[in-house]
Amino acid sequence: MxxxxxxxxxxxxxxxxxxxxxxSLGFASIAADARPGGGMSFGSRGSRTYTGPAPTQVLPGGASPFGQSMTPRPNGYGSPLGGGFAGRGxxxxxxxxxxxxxxxxxxxxxxxxxxxxxxxxxxxxxxxxxxxxxxxxxxxxxxxxxGASARSMAGATGTAPGVLPRTGYGAAPQAAGFGANAPPLAIAQSDYQQFEQTLRNIQAAWTRSDLNGLQRLATPEMVTYFNQQLQDYAGRGTRNAVSDVRLDRGDLSEAWSEGGQDYATVAMRYSMIDVTTDMTGRVVDGSPNERIAANEFWTFARQRGGPWLLSAIQQGR
Incomplete structure (x- = not known):
């Protein structure tokens, strides 16, 4: 025989x-951070892309370095192209x-x-x-x-929920390294209100898989990353929905101008309902009854006189 x-x-x-x-273990790792950005750090911050944003009271540990960016490194080498499970670590x-x-x-x-x-x-x-x-x-x-382990949700500390306090430019130290001498920029209360509204609008456009809406809110680089993530979900026969986004607290890390553009990096602590379903609506990750927290630096960029667009997301340490 x-x-x-x-x-x-x-x-x-x-x-x-x-x-x-x-x-299945890899999918669980991805699904655990299913919101826009997937719990990763990517995008560009102009000449400060490879210099970490200044710590704030909201995120005193600073930010994780970028895993993906289209900005060339100052030493002339190409930008990192990490992605997926290995790209996170x-x-x-x-x-x-x-x-x-x-x-x-x-x-x-x-x-x-x-x-x-x-x-x-x-x-x-x-x-x-x-x-x-x-x-x-x-x-x-x-x-x-x-150092990118998830942090548990923390409540607001004396700041009214949903309001970014006006700390004013110069409240956080200027970042050291390339681009540190760029002129500082004054951030008005109306700017903070736009940052907060953009946070909510991006989550809503993401939930609708609305690329046109994302293009009005983020730079082409960020839209490219979002599109890749949405295609990954579609390829697995799933979709992610984010709702009831609440900004618990936020403050300014740094703001500057360079090359005809303004930049502002804001530390945000926010929470949301984050649920992933299959195409029949069956929940495969998350809970419609449980909130999850995110601690992130969001960088916004604008042409002089134009609207702010999201140009980077970095995970807080």
């Missing part, structure tokens, strides 16, 4: 099961993840288990335990090297 073929199919089945499980963590998966799947195809039989396997249950261990190790590495 030839047992080679059944064993081969058994190995392939175990490898496919591992891929499906890893895929540190190259070392991404490399370790790739090594774990490559070696593990190779072991499965050869019938040695994910760790070459070193853990005893124990059938499919053993496989699940090994994959779970890898997932938690990789997640720890990503948090260790990026």
């Amino acid at each position: 030839n047992t080679t073929q059944p064993r081969s199919w058994s190995r392939i089945s175990r490898a496919l099961a591992a891929l499906l499980l890893l895929g 540190h190259p070392l963590a991404a490399g370790l993840l790739g090594g774990f998966i490559g070696a593990g799947l190779g072991g499965l195809l050869l019938g040695h288990g994910f760790f070459g039989g070193g853990m005893g396997g124990g059938g499919f249950l053993g496989l699940l335990l090994q994959l779970a261990l890898i997932f938690f190790v990789v997640r720890w590495l990503l948090r260790r090297f990026t």
